[in-house]
Amino acid sequence: MAELVKVRRLTDQEGQKLQRIVRRGSTSTVRYRRAMIILASAGGNRAPVIAQLVRADEDTVT
Secondary structure (H helix, E strand, C coil): CCCCCCCCCCCHHHHHHHHHHHHHCCCCHHHHHHHHHHHHHHCCCCHHHHHHHHCCCHHHHC
16 A cells, blocks of 8 residues: 555645636546545545545545
8 A cells, every 4th residue: 555645734725726627527537536535635534535536546535
């Protein structure tokens, strides 16, 4: 398993940009999934929860 990583606190501007990416859903799948992972991590979720959210392996989100 990869080393545990947590994102730093996001600025308001960063958070808004990520939320726009997720809300649109029309951007690339990779960009959408990465935005979801970052937002979920910034929200305090741990890797197993984030992995279920984005339907990925835990190693993908760590």
